[in-house]
Amino acid sequence: MGRLMAAAALAISIAQPLPAAAPAVRDTQLAAMAARLFPALHGPLAGDARDRRVGACAGAPDCVVAAAILRDEEREAFAARFPDQGDDVRRQVDGLNDILRVYGVGKLPRYPLIDGSDAPFGSEAFAAKVADAVVMAGAQRGDPAVGGDISLSLALALLDANDKNAAVAFEPLDQRYNAAAIRRARTMAWSRYRYTAILVLGVGPDDLETPLSAKGKVNVRVAAEQFAKGAAPFLIVSGSAVHPRDTPHVEALEMRRALIERYGIPADAIVVEPYARHTTTNVRNATRRLIAMDAPLDRDMLVVSNASHIDAVASPAFVERNRRELGYQPATADGRIALTAIAMRPSHEALRVDPADPLDP
Numbered sequence: 605m606g607r608l609m610a611a612a613a614l615a616i617s618i619a620q621p622l623p624a625a626a627p628a629v630r631d632t633q634l635a636a637m638a639a640r641l642f643p644a645l646h647g648p649l650a651g652d653a654r655d656r657r658v659g660a661c662a663g664a665p666d667c668v669v670a671a672a673i674l675r676d677e678e679r680e681a682f683a684a685r686f687p688d689q690g691d692d693v694r695r696q697v698d699g700l701n702d703i704l705r706v707y708g709v710g711k712l713p714r715y716p717l718i719d720g721s722d723a724p725f726g727s728e729a730f731a732a733k734v735a736d737a738v739v740m741a742g743a744q745r746g747d748p749a750v751g752g753d754i755s756l757s758l759a760l761a762l763l764d765a766n767d768k769n770a771a772v773a774f775e776p777l778d779q780r781y782n783a784a785a786i787r788r789a790r791t792m793a794w795s796r797y798r799y800t801a802i803l804v805l806g807v808g809p810d811d812l813e814t815p816l817s818a819k820g821k822v823n824v825r826v827a828a829e830q831f832a833k834g835a836a837p838f839l840i841v842s843g844s845a846v847h848p849r850d851t852p853h854v855e856a857l858e859m860r861r862a863l864i865e866r867y868g869i870p871a872d873a874i875v876v877e878p879y880a881r882h883t884t885t886n887v888r889n890a891t892r893r894l895i896a897m898d899a900p901l902d903r904d905m906l907v908v909s910n911a912s913h914i915d916a917v918a919s920p921a922f923v924e925r926n927r928r929e930l931g932y933q934p935a936t937a938d939g940r941i942a943l944t945a946i947a948m949r950p951s952h953e954a955l956r957v958d959p960a961d962p963l964d965p
Contacts, residue, residue, distance in 0.1 A: 649756060715882070801893075804823055830945065841859035908945045930958060
């Protein structure tokens with residue numbers, strides 16, 4: 605009862621204007637999450653009608669979440685304020701709404717086996733997380749990261765209440781893991797190499813104890829052999845802690861360890877990409893790292909994995925999957941090199957943020 609009373613009080617408060625003299629307390633993680641997921645969303649996202657919907661809920665958490673979902677006309681009114689960023693705004697508002705629905709209402713995420721709340725929909729635990737998020741949203745409403753907006757604050761609070769902060773788990777990524785490789789890339793004579801980088805795809809193990817699966821080890825060997833041949837100056841290891849759900853092992857970090865310890869690959873030749881949760885985002889995120897390295901995008905990268913995985917990447921179904929899930933092609937296939945390798949030409953479109961996948965936007 606205490607939890608619900610607190611939620612009621614704070615849910616009502618987040619619909620009210622902030623006191624003029626309220627001190628701004630800044631949560632660095634909240635700021636990082638807001639910047640990563642919603643870089644185009646600043647200030648109030650909707651007007652009085654949305655705030656009245658929230659206020660009319662009298663603090664009932666499920667009602668507050670439903671009321672905070674922005675309606676189409678509210679999204680369009682906000683997008684009209686930023687005509688140069690209209691598409692980005694619409695996509696990010698839709699992503700925000702999706703977070704509210706998945707973590708606050710119980711909508712199934714795109715990949716329910718690895719994404720979404722750990723508490724089953726309809727359970728007391730799920731309801732408790734929603735109530736807690738409403739409390740958190742009220743408590744952080746004065747934070748500059750959310751600018752007092754109810755919907756933005758609640759979406760971030762729902763992720764936080766579920767400990768779903770994977771989107772910023774490795775930040776600042778390039779300073780922590782890739783500084784040496786990026787320094788080397790700045791002086792790289794790219795034309796000396798056929799490929800800008802070798803992207804190593806992971807294959808998750810079947811249990812929580814195994815750091816790197818047998819297939820993942822084979823992928824590492826294939827990549828090391830291509831590197832030894834001089835195919836590219838860098839290896840990009842890509843994969844988060846995904847399979848099986850709740851694994852503590854990050855594929856990219858385990859592959860990096862294997863490349864260094866087992867094959868003697870220099871650390872400044874390895875770029876870590878520890879966020880990708882799917883093959884689509886392996887390719888997308890590797891392209892983002894190439895852009896961060898100032899690598900030329902008019903040259904191919906080489907993607908390596910087991911034969912069946914490369915079959916999938918080379919297939920029309922993968923093109924359709926990118927279109928359906930990302931809305932664009934982060935790279936296009938440019939020729940099968942071997943059973944275990946395919947050349948791909950990266951695209952600048954990979955920089956597009958996708959908060960509908962809040963663990964890796």
